[in-house]
Amino acid sequence: MARIGVFICHCGTNIAGTVDIPTVVEAAQNMPMVVYAVDSKYNCSEPGQAAIRDAILENRLNRVVVAACSPWMHEKTFRKAVASAGLNPYLAEMANIREHNSWVHNDKQAATDKAIEIIKMAVAKVSRHEELFPKALPITKRALVVGGGIAGIQTALDIANAGHPVVLAEREPSIGGRMSQLDKTFPTLDCSSCILTPKMVDVMQHPNIKLMTYTELEQVEGFVGNFKVTLRQKARKVDHAKCTACGLCWQKCPEKVDSEFDLNLGKRTAIYIPFPQAVPPRPVIDTANCRYQKYLDFTAEGREGKAPPKCGICEKICPVGAIDWEETDELITEEFGAIVAATGYKPFEPGGYTELGKGKFADVITGLELERMMSPAGPFNGEVKRPSNGEHPKEVVFITCVGSRDKQRGRTYCSKVCCMYIAKHAIMLKSHDPEVNCYVFNMDVRTVSKDYEEFYEQAQLSGATYIRGKVSKIRQEGDQLIVRGEDTLLGEIIEVPADMVVLAVGMEHSEGAAELAQKLHISYDVNGFFVEAHPKLRPVETRSDGIFLAGACLGPRDIPETVSQGSGAAAKVCGLLSQDFLTTDPLVSVIDKVKCAGCLLCQDICPFSAIDSETLRDGRTVSVVNESICKGCGLCVAACRFGAANLHGFTQEQLLAEVLALWE
Amino acid sequence: MGVEFEPRIVGFLCNWCSYAGADMAGTSRISYPPNLRVIRVPCSGRVDPILIVKSFQMGADGVLVAGCHPGDCHYAEGNYYARRRFAMLRPFLEYLGIEGDRFRVEWVSASEGRKFSEVVSSFTNQLTELGPRATGAAV
Numbered sequence: 001m002a003r004i005g006v007f008i009c010h011c012g013t014n015i016a017g018t019v020d021i022p023t024v025v026e027a028a029q030n031m032p033m034v035v036y037a038v039d040s041k042y043n044c045s046e047p048g049q050a051a052i053r054d055a056i057l058e059n060r061l062n063r064v065v066v067a068a069c070s071p072w073m074h075e076k077t078f079r080k081a082v083a084s085a086g087l088n089p090y091l092a093e094m095a096n097i098r099e100h101n102s103w104v105h106n107d108k109q110a111a112t113d114k115a116i117e118i119i120k121m122a123v124a125k126v127s128r129h130e131e132l133f134p135k136a137l138p139i140t141k142r143a144l145v146v147g148g149g150i151a152g153i154q155t156a157l158d159i160a161n162a163g164h165p166v167v168l169a170e171r172e173p174s175i176g177g178r179m180s181q182l183d184k185t186f187p188t189l190d191c192s193s194c195i196l197t198p199k200m201v202d203v204m205q206h207p208n209i210k211l212m213t214y215t216e217l218e219q220v221e222g223f224v225g226n227f228k229v230t231l232r233q234k235a236r237k238v239d240h241a242k243c244t245a246c247g248l249c250w251q252k253c254p255e256k257v258d259s260e261f262d263l264n265l266g267k268r269t270a271i272y273i274p275f276p277q278a279v280p281p282r283p284v285i286d287t288a289n290c291r292y293q294k295y296l297d298f299t300a301e302g303r304e305g306k307a308p309p310k311c312g313i314c315e316k317i318c319p320v321g322a323i324d325w326e327e328t329d330e331l332i333t334e335e336f337g338a339i340v341a342a343t344g345y346k347p348f349e350p351g352g353y354t355e356l357g358k359g360k361f362a363d364v365i366t367g368l369e370l371e372r373m374m375s376p377a378g379p380f381n382g383e384v385k386r387p388s389n390g391e392h393p394k395e396v397v398f399i400t401c402v403g404s405r406d407k408q409r410g411r412t413y414c415s416k417v418c419c420m421y422i423a424k425h426a427i428m429l430k431s432h433d434p435e436v437n438c439y440v441f442n443m444d445v446r447t448v449s450k451d452y453e454e455f456y457e458q459a460q461l462s463g464a465t466y467i468r469g470k471v472s473k474i475r476q477e478g479d480q481l482i483v484r485g486e487d488t489l490l491g492e493i494i495e496v497p498a499d500m501v502v503l504a505v506g507m508e509h510s511e512g513a514a515e516l517a518q519k520l521h522i523s524y525d526v527n528g529f530f531v532e533a534h535p536k537l538r539p540v541e542t543r544s545d546g547i548f549l550a551g552a553c554l555g556p557r558d559i560p561e562t563v564s565q566g567s568g569a570a571a572k573v574c575g576l577l578s579q580d581f582l583t584t585d586p587l588v589s590v591i592d593k594v595k596c597a598g599c600l601l602c603q604d605i606c607p608f609s610a611i612d613s614e615t616l617r618d619g620r621t622v623s624v625v626n627e628s629i630c631k632g633c634g635l636c637v638a639a640c641r642f643g644a645a646n647l648h649g650f651t652q653e654q655l656l657a658e659v660l661a662l663w664e
Numbered sequence: 665m666g667v668e669f670e671p672r673i674v675g676f677l678c679n680w681c682s683y684a685g686a687d688m689a690g691t692s693r694i695s696y697p698p699n700l701r702v703i704r705v706p707c708s709g710r711v712d713p714i715l716i717v718k719s720f721q722m723g724a725d726g727v728l729v730a731g732c733h734p735g736d737c738h739y740a741e742g743n744y745y746a747r748r749r750f751a752m753l754r755p756f757l758e759y760l761g762i763e764g765d766r767f768r769v770e771w772v773s774a775s776e777g778r779k780f781s782e783v784v785s786s787f788t789n790q791l792t793e794l795g796p797r798a799t800g801a802a803v
Contacts, residue, residue: 070687071704099690100702104781110698117701514735521738523681525775543680543774544738587706607740633739634710638749650705655715658703659674663722 002127005036005061006119007052009043009068011098018102020112024067027116031123032664035059043068049081056085063126067095067119072543090132090586090649095122117662124661125654132586132648137628139225140337141577144169146217146516149177150559151551152342153199154566155573160208162574167334168203169215169231174278175200177344178552181261183374183382185559186424187455193277193377200279214284218331220519221608223631224546225337225582233330237285237293238271242322245273245281249314249323257289259379262372265387266379271314276377285314285323296325338546338573341530342566343516345552348403348415348505356399356503357474361481362388364474364501366402367421374428384432386500389479393499394435397483398422399471400442404506404556413527415506416556419446422504423459430462438464439496441471441485449560467494474501507556520547529555540569548572587649588630589637595644596622602636602645611636671725671791673700673784676711680738681773682730688777696781697788700728707731708769709742713753716767720757726766726791730783733771743771761798765790 006028010016021039028037036059040048043066055061064087066078071094079089097115105111141164145156148170156168168175179185180200182192203209212231219230238249253269261274268274270290271283287293291311298307315323347368350358358364363386365373376382386393400422404415419442426438445466447453460466471485483496509528517524522542523531530553533541540548550569551562576582591602591611598621603611610629615621623645625636634647646652677683683704689696705711708731716727729750731743750769758764768787772780 070683070690072684072687096687096702099687101690101698103690103693104695105698106695107698114698114701121701121703518735518740521740523684523736523774525773531775543684605745607742631739633707633742634705635707635739635742635745638710638712639745647706647710650710652712652714655703655705655712656718659715659719659722662672662674662701662724 002033002063003059003061004034004063004065004123004126005052005055005059006031006034006038006065006067006123007043007055008037008039008119009048009066010039010041011068012042015068015098015102018105018108018111019097019115020108023112024115024119028067028119028123031120033063033127034123036061044074044077049077049084052078052081053085056082056087062087062091063129064092065095065119065122065126066092067097067115067122069098070094070096070100088131091126091129093122093126093129095119120664121658121661124657128651128654128657130648134583134586135627136581137225137584139577139579139582140227140335141165142167142334142336143338143340143573143577144227144229144334144336145340145342147177147342147344147551147553148172148175148203148211148213149342149344149551150179150196150199151344151553151562151566152177152340153203154563155340155342155550155570156209157199157202157206158567158570159573159577160206162570163208164574164577165208165210167210167212167336169217170211170213171216172274173214173236173272173284174274174280175203175211175213176275176277176279179559180275180277181368181371181375183371183376183378184424184428186420187451189424189427197277197279200277204279211280213280217516217519220339220521225576227336227339227546228333229336229339230331230333233332235287235327235329236282237287237290237324237327238283239322239324239327240280240282242320243282244320245283246319248317248319250283252313252317254311254313255289255291257286262379263366263369265369265372292325338548338576339520340548340550340569340573341516341520341522341553342550342569343510343513343553345507345556346510348411348508350402350503350505352409353402353503355473356402356471356501357481358503361474361476361501362386363393363481363499364503366503366505367418367425368505370425370502374432384429391499392433394433394437395480395496395498396429396436396438396500396502397481397496397498398425398438398440398502398504399483400440400504402503402505403508405443411506411527413556414446416446417558418504418506420452420455420558422502423456423464425502426459426464427462430464439498440464440466441469441483442466443468443470449558507552510553513553520544522547527555529553540565540572546576584628585632587632587647588627589625589632589634589645589647591623591625591636592644592646593622593624595642597642597644598622599641601639601641605635605639607633607635669792669795671699671788672723673726673728673787673791674719674724675700675702675728675730676705676708676715677702678708678731678738678743679704679706681732681736682708682770682780684774685730685772685776685780688775689780690777692777694777694781696784699788699791700784707737707739707742708746709737709739711746713749716753717757717760720760720762720766723797725794725797726768726787728768728770728783728787730770730772730780733773736773763794765794766797
């Protein structure tokens with residue numbers, strides 16, 4: 001016989017402010033099988049948990065309902081509290097009367113009635129709870145980090161330094177990410193390469209890190225502690241074991257195409273390293289643009305007409321014979337205990353802002369394009385030049401919030417870094433050429449981290465003019481652009497002539513973020529950024545155990561925050577990998593051999609191939625669940641025509657009991 | 665004056681997206697009518713049609729099933745099974761004498777607190793307009 005205790009939380013005034021607690025306690029006392037019901041200011045506090053412990057012992061309770069917040073918040077807490085009284089932790093159930101009730105209703109009577117019904121359902125369910133026992137599984141003590149920007153680099157280095165092997169997978173030919181495209185970094189004006197490239201080299205040389213560039217994540221199977229990941233090593237057409245990075249091939253390659261790294265401001269060859277400090281310093285052949293590859297494709301397809309020229313200069317010139325035209329994509333399957341997604345962002349593409357004329361006027365550029373211009377290793381060797389005529393600009397207008405904080409274009413969020421990178425650009429332009437005048441059209445200036453406000457002041461002192469207001473139109477007049485906008489402080493429409501206009505474009509989710517999220521079974525928000533397990537208390541975890549996040553894949557953030565998150569994610573991974581065994585969630589499916597008719601439909605439906613066949617002594621074939629693979633989705637339960645499959649924690653009887661409780 | 669009709673709604677919410685989306689509505693304090701009673705399930709694909717039929721049999725005025733958006737299922741494909749199963753269930757409910765509008769399937773992600781509140785509000789309004797269930801239905 002179930003002896004149920006109900007513990008009703010005030011959560012300060014979070015629940016008690018909307019729900020009449022004494023009424024709820026009285027109602028709970030009269031529910032079937034409830035032998036004890038009491039309220040508490042904070043059930044989750046130490047005195048609150050102690051009260052649960054004591055009540056279990058004093059009243060010989062064998063089931064517990066905690067009516068408080070969401071199970072996402074405190075289910076683990078209360079399972080532990082119950083276990084501390086010697087009860088099986090899975091004999092507790094939470095009734096969510098906060099997130100689903102007191103926080104969303106204002107009518108006290110309605111919220112009180114609803115709270116009582118929610119508790120009634122939980123009581124009905126908990127009476128059918130069984131004791132469950134987790135199993136211990138070994139852990140694969142290796143981590144996979146996806147994305148080789150500063151977030152992934154920091155994560156991989158920290159995990160590796162703690163002694164765990166790491167694979168760092170990056171889809172581009174080099175690690176370094178967006179940070180490697182930057183010239184200087186705010187608010188200290190450190191040269192980006194000077195602080196990043198040593199870390200990139202550390203990654204390459206670290207004995208615990210296996211670097212896999214030009215590699216994409218193909219498939220993820222398994223679960224925390226035991227992931228099986230298939231990675232696609234894209235064909236490089238260059239044997240990296242033989243290559244010595246002498247550079248002859250990319251110096252001699254005749255095919256010049258726009259450089260993605262330089263945002264099409266410069267050229268690269270078809271066999272290339274993206275930038276001089278690339279790690280690994282090994283080239284790949286861009287087969288879409290390679291002349292010899294085009295020739296090979298032409299002859300292989302046996303097409304009619306004139307064949308493209310047979311190039312192959314790289315192969316002829318390579319002193320070590322590293323060019324390998326036969327190389328194809330390779331699928332590599334490896335096992336990991338934990339995965340960190342650190343896939344970063346891409347800059348907002350401002351083409352939709354037609355009034356700003358990006359694409360129409362050559363002298364309208366983005367902030368990142370200006371970075372490439374300013375970079376001494378960039379396409380212009382550090383000289384800032386007007387794309388239209390190659391002259392040094394003297395009048396430069398900046399426009400903030402392009403693709404940020406703009407409801408009309410469905411982009412509500414602040415990209416966080418733009419205000420600061422404009423301040424940096426204004427300071428840097430002035431130091432490049434003291435005759436430059438900078439004007440910044442802005443909505444607000446946001447300077448929310450250490451030394452940022454002072455840095456903004458430095459930009460103003462350097463002579464930058466901040467104009468509060470938005471730009472409505474840019475037009476060409478002679479060889480200048482006229483920027484027309486509103487100065488909301490003066491209440492006037494103003495026009496500023498400019499040699500160059502810099503759009504402070506915001507941050508957008510990286511290419512393929514949704515597809516990656518689906519492979520990892522993690523959530524992403526309406527803007528395509530990944531969702532953390534809790535925005536405050538679990539900022540680098542996901543709701544999928546063993547999968548962690550770091551950096552701008554979570555949303556716009558700057559380098560200091562990204563690096564902190566990389567270290568944070570690494571700490572979480574190390575915490576996981578330093579255990580010898582992992583306890584599995586016992587909320588898995590079970591199949592009743594007596595009821596199973598052996599149709600095996602469940603095996604087709606199971607997304608994880610967790611159901612095997614077993615032949616019984618009487619010759620019947622039945623399904624059995626492999627508990628260490630089962631993830632507890634319950635698809636087999638809904639599919640089973642014979643009621644043989646059931647799911648611990650969400651059994652048919654428990655769910656039906658919840659429905660019936662509403663009409664008792 | 666009669667008491668205004670308040671529909672009783674049973675909602676099966678998947679743990680990973682829609683239950684968390686309902687939590688998000690709570691943490692964001694986005695209010696909605698108090699007519700829904702939530703049953704947490706691991707996946708919309710776990711929702712056996714018998715649970716829905718039973719809810720109607722007991723007297724529910726409406727049943728809501730909410731899960732992850734297609735493609736975003738925590739278990740990869742559970743919501744696809746749910747979608748097909750419920751497409752089949754609807755005509756069966758109508759055959760039993762339960763208007764198809766009384767049964768709703770929605771996709772609400774963990775970050776869509778506002779959408780969750782909108783779903784509950786619009787379903788509650790719709791059911792209020794439909795009025796109490798007709799007598800004489802098979803369940």
